[in-house]
Amino acid sequence: MAEDRNALRVTCTAPVNIAVVKYWGKRNADLILPINSSLSVTLHQNQLKSTTSVTASQYFKQDRIWINGKEENIKNPRLQICLREVRRLARKRRNSGDENSNTLILNHKVHIYSVNNFPTAAGLASSAAGYACLVYALAKLYGLEGELSEIARQGSGSACRSMYGGFVQWIMGVKEDGSDSIAQQIEPETHWPELRILVFVVNAEQKPISSTAGMQASVKTSPLLKHRAEIVPNRMMEMITAIKQRDFESFGQLTMKDSNQFHATCLDTFPPIFYLNEISKCIINLVHSYNNHFEKTLVAYTFDAGPNAVIYTLEQHVNEFVEVVKHSFPPEENGEQFLKGLPVNSVPLSESLKSSIHMNPNKGGIRYIIHTQVGPGPQLIEDLNHHLIREDELAKH
Numbered sequence: 598m599a600e601d602r603n604a605l606r607v608t609c610t611a612p613v614n615i616a617v618v619k620y621w622g623k624r625n626a627d628l629i630l631p632i633n634s635s636l637s638v639t640l641h642q643n644q645l646k647s648t649t650s651v652t653a654s655q656y657f658k659q660d661r662i663w664i665n666g667k668e669e670n671i672k673n674p675r676l677q678i679c680l681r682e683v684r685r686l687a688r689k690r691r692n693s694g695d696e697n698s699n700t701l702i703l704n705h706k707v708h709i710y711s712v713n714n715f716p717t718a719a720g721l722a723s724s725a726a727g728y729a730c731l732v733y734a735l736a737k738l739y740g741l742e743g744e745l746s747e748i749a750r751q752g753s754g755s756a757c758r759s760m761y762g763g764f765v766q767w768i769m770g771v772k773e774d775g776s777d778s779i780a781q782q783i784e785p786e787t788h789w790p791e792l793r794i795l796v797f798v799v800n801a802e803q804k805p806i807s808s809t810a811g812m813q814a815s816v817k818t819s820p821l822l823k824h825r826a827e828i829v830p831n832r833m834m835e836m837i838t839a840i841k842q843r844d845f846e847s848f849g850q851l852t853m854k855d856s857n858q859f860h861a862t863c864l865d866t867f868p869p870i871f872y873l874n875e876i877s878k879c880i881i882n883l884v885h886s887y888n889n890h891f892e893k894t895l896v897a898y899t900f901d902a903g904p905n906a907v908i909y910t911l912e913q914h915v916n917e918f919v920e921v922v923k924h925s926f927p928p929e930e931n932g933e934q935f936l937k938g939l940p941v942n943s944v945p946l947s948e949s950l951k952s953s954i955h956m957n958p959n960k961g962g963i964r965y966i967i968h969t970q971v972g973p974g975p976q977l978i979e980d981l982n983h984h985l986i987r988e989d990e991l992a993k994h
């Protein structure tokens with residue numbers, strides 16, 4: 598095939614987000630409309646990000662996508678919806694005379710290359726970062742600006758929150774067409790500079806049921822989930838206040854209670870769904886023992902649809918809490934690097950703290966820890982060296 602030197606290409610990155618008020622359950626599965634609003638913190642892309650390059654060329658015969666180097670089925674309905682909706686929006690803007698929209702290429706097919714800089718084994722919301730990145734990159738390709746979270750939401754619900762940095766709420770909305778079910782930034786990433794996030798990747802034997810299937814089962818069978826939908830509006834207000842006031846005591850307590858309630862609805866689902874394993878439960882106990890020792894909430898846990906823990910804490914507690922974790926979950930000697938991301942320094946633990954957190958050490962229970970902080974939303978990458986599609990590769994395809 599001929600090389601198209603005029604092919605347009607755009608590269609973007611997008612972040613992972615971790616909810617502190619969880620989204621669980623859809624009222625409309627086609628449009629991905631949730632039964633409750635949710636709220637998340639955007640993690641920094643220096644540690645965790647998706648990168649996506651998109652190219653449009655008159656020589657491409659069909660849309661194609663490669664994820665982490667492997668070609669995936671472009672006919673995936675959620676991918677199709679995102680492609681269709683971004684193109685529809687671009688056409689709409691063209692028809693309304695928006696000069697920004699780069700609509701000459703609207704009839705060209707696109708090639709999409711996407712990679713994550715974190716292992717899929719980390720069990721993190723890779724679909725949220727991936728869909729946010731795809732929608733953002735396509736929008737940049739077509740010169741679209743403005744609200745895009747409504748489209749990202751239709752790729753994966755939680756992806757709409759990855760369209761912004763900092764502290765983000767996904768307002769559930771009331772309209773049937775979903776046009777008011779969008780994400781909104783509550784505070785930017787600079788709002789609470791001391792906040793830190795520790796992702797604990799635990800050893801898990803089995804792959805849990807996907808969040809899409811899990812929440813569908815919960816909506817069908819869990820009476821507790823209906824009750825939860827009534828509780829969340831108030832919890833959202835409390836959480837927003839805690840964030841605005843940088844009140845870690847309230848923020849941490851609400852985060853843990855909401856995670857526990859989400860997992861309680863999983864247990865209330867019939868047949869029950871277990872995302873937490875024995876290691877997750879040990880981490881929960883460890884966090885409570887640590888907080889009890891200081892008679893304050895210094896660290897808080899949250900768990901998504903898997904056994905990995907995400908810990909929120911403040912910068913000044915990171916070194917000591919990680920030391921406590923190393924004491925309780927000694928790293929495997931021949932294992933991979935245990936601490937990744939921002940630096941963590943080793944500190945001595947007092948005997949009284951050690952006796953407060955006493956538990957039988959669980960060697961290798963935690964595979965590794967990623968230390969990160971709150972970060973910005975999707976970014977356009979100007980440096981051509983970061984394109985996932987190079988000129989010579991373009992010629993090959």
Ligand code: DP6
Binds near residue numbers: 621629753808809901
């Ligand atoms: C437990 O966004 O992955 O992480 O909309 O079906 O793609 P779909 O589900 P997804 O669900 C995320 C669920 C969660 C909680 C959260 O992120 O709010």
